[in-house]
Amino acid sequence: MLDVCLLGCGGMMPLPYRWLTSMMVRYNGMSLLVDCGEGTQIAMKEKGWSPKPIDVICFTHFHADHISGLPGMLLSMGNSDRVEPVKLIGPKGLINVVNSLRSIAPELPFAVECIEIAGNEQDFDIGGLKLHAFKVAHSIPCYGYSVSIDRAGRFDADKARQQGIELKYWNKLQHGETIETGDRVLTPEMVMGPDRKGLKVTYATDSRPTDSIWKNAIDADLFICEGMYGEKDKIDHAKANKHMTFYEAAELAVKAQVKEMWLTHYSPSLTRPDPYMKEVRDIFPGAVAGKDGMSKELCFED
Amino acid sequence: MLDVCLLGCGGMMPLPYRWLTSMMVRYNGMSLLVDCGEGTQIAMKEKGWSPKPIDVICFTHFHADHISGLPGMLLSMGNSDRVEPVKLIGPKGLINVVNSLRSIAPELPFAVECIEIAGNEQDFDIGGLKLHAFKVAHSIPCYGYSVSIDRAGRFDADKARQQGIELKYWNKLQHGETIETGDRVLTPEMVMGPDRKGLKVTYATDSRPTDSIWKNAIDADLFICEGMYGEKDKIDHAKANKHMTFYEAAELAVKAQVKEMWLTHYSPSLTRPDPYMKEVRDIFPGAVAGKDGMSKELCFED
Numbered sequence: 001m002l003d004v005c006l007l008g009c010g011g012m013m014p015l016p017y018r019w020l021t022s023m024m025v026r027y028n029g030m031s032l033l034v035d036c037g038e039g040t041q042i043a044m045k046e047k048g049w050s051p052k053p054i055d056v057i058c059f060t061h062f063h064a065d066h067i068s069g070l071p072g073m074l075l076s077m078g079n080s081d082r083v084e085p086v087k088l089i090g091p092k093g094l095i096n097v098v099n100s101l102r103s104i105a106p107e108l109p110f111a112v113e114c115i116e117i118a119g120n121e122q123d124f125d126i127g128g129l130k131l132h133a134f135k136v137a138h139s140i141p142c143y144g145y146s147v148s149i150d151r152a153g154r155f156d157a158d159k160a161r162q163q164g165i166e167l168k169y170w171n172k173l174q175h176g177e178t179i180e181t182g183d184r185v186l187t188p189e190m191v192m193g194p195d196r197k198g199l200k201v202t203y204a205t206d207s208r209p210t211d212s213i214w215k216n217a218i219d220a221d222l223f224i225c226e227g228m229y230g231e232k233d234k235i236d237h238a239k240a241n242k243h244m245t246f247y248e249a250a251e252l253a254v255k256a257q258v259k260e261m262w263l264t265h266y267s268p269s270l271t272r273p274d275p276y277m278k279e280v281r282d283i284f285p286g287a288v289a290g291k292d293g294m295s296k297e298l299c300f301e302d
Numbered sequence: 303m304l305d306v307c308l309l310g311c312g313g314m315m316p317l318p319y320r321w322l323t324s325m326m327v328r329y330n331g332m333s334l335l336v337d338c339g340e341g342t343q344i345a346m347k348e349k350g351w352s353p354k355p356i357d358v359i360c361f362t363h364f365h366a367d368h369i370s371g372l373p374g375m376l377l378s379m380g381n382s383d384r385v386e387p388v389k390l391i392g393p394k395g396l397i398n399v400v401n402s403l404r405s406i407a408p409e410l411p412f413a414v415e416c417i418e419i420a421g422n423e424q425d426f427d428i429g430g431l432k433l434h435a436f437k438v439a440h441s442i443p444c445y446g447y448s449v450s451i452d453r454a455g456r457f458d459a460d461k462a463r464q465q466g467i468e469l470k471y472w473n474k475l476q477h478g479e480t481i482e483t484g485d486r487v488l489t490p491e492m493v494m495g496p497d498r499k500g501l502k503v504t505y506a507t508d509s510r511p512t513d514s515i516w517k518n519a520i521d522a523d524l525f526i527c528e529g530m531y532g533e534k535d536k537i538d539h540a541k542a543n544k545h546m547t548f549y550e551a552a553e554l555a556v557k558a559q560v561k562e563m564w565l566t567h568y569s570p571s572l573t574r575p576d577p578y579m580k581e582v583r584d585i586f587p588g589a590v591a592g593k594d595g596m597s598k599e600l601c602f603e604d
Contacts, residue, residue: 014343068374
């Protein structure tokens, strides 16, 4: 089970009625945050989620609306008596930016490890969660992120019997162990059915539409995508500032065949996204106008 | 007329129902801000005041809850099409801290000038506003600030006549000009009565009680003072962390003979200050529990 929350849905600057865009994912007692702008820690408290179990904070890029809340977040994590190390992941330059921002948060009761993404794509294993970073197209280097959980196939007793595997080995094989008996090597693949559908959420913000986005979002249960402008005539603004319109985001959702898409990162000039949603859903019916604190439990099928 | 707003009244970390402590003063078309923590720009928008006319931002000290909102504030000022230079005033080290934080706000459409306070006290003239910084006693170097406007005396026609000053010079003298006639030098003092009471607001936060605080707050129309704890048994916490209880703040207000005191910088553990206010007012009757967005127009007497 993957617990996903869009803590805020604004872009550029925090507003009294709209927190900055940030996604939090909870899984198996740990939490992962993507982006941390000014006020993200307040949005989190408003939602009732805790900063303490955050093991990883990923940054799409270093514009202030995506990272200005980092010093306060780290201090609040410290004040919650966290002592376990925290991993920060982001584009090249992360170490410098984090060191600079920590001029006002120099003392923390936990270690901070910075990982700068190398190249266009990179995989990370975060306590059983698969994290995949992929480059998008903004005015400065920027990455999207997919967070996913794989799901093994079912145990296939017939398959085990057909291969003459003794009953006493079944449980271990089902739990991923490889076993050497006197004469043969038994592997989990010998007793398991095909992998089942896992869970996946993809987050992409501050970008023009790119192939990397829709390819990385393929089959996502939830695709959280920037839509800076609902007004169609703002397409030139979107192109100039390397952002997307709602309709461009919807086209990406169609290509990626995701289950559901939440729009986010609205321009401060966009007071209400709803009036544009009918046309967006004409393109992609699973489109939803993101709202601060909107959350969803992604659960395995069956 | 001095327009004063306590934008937030929290200490340590911003909370869903409490912005961080910050004071904004508006005077004659310009604005001055003291402290700018995470969310201060949102508190300002919530109040309906604008970041654009802020000519000066003063910092008491460099703990994150007093400065973490600076990059976002500067960017929002830039987005409001401000082009006039902005002055930042704070303890020694300001230039380094500001340069570090500007790693995420490198490009602004206005110049930023940093002034590091030298010594224990320093005066500044901010477009007719008198700003006075004074050292307080926190765990790191920290200053309080008084903002005041002087008020000249009334024009004294009798005095002018007694000194044989011709009527044609009265108006110029009244407006502060010095005039050389053929045989004598005429100065404003020759025609003006004694200075009248001006306006003054004093702001002190993150400190143990000090003589510098009450001496600098003497006769203030409004004294905004930290009160981290309302619980009397937290005096040891207050001493250890270099903060004050409500009662210590009230004692300072008594010594300084201020008109009114607003408490601020509440500990996150303090949910409601009101239950403690009766006892605080037993010490100083003009004590008020500060609230986010509380504001007051200070006007000349008469």
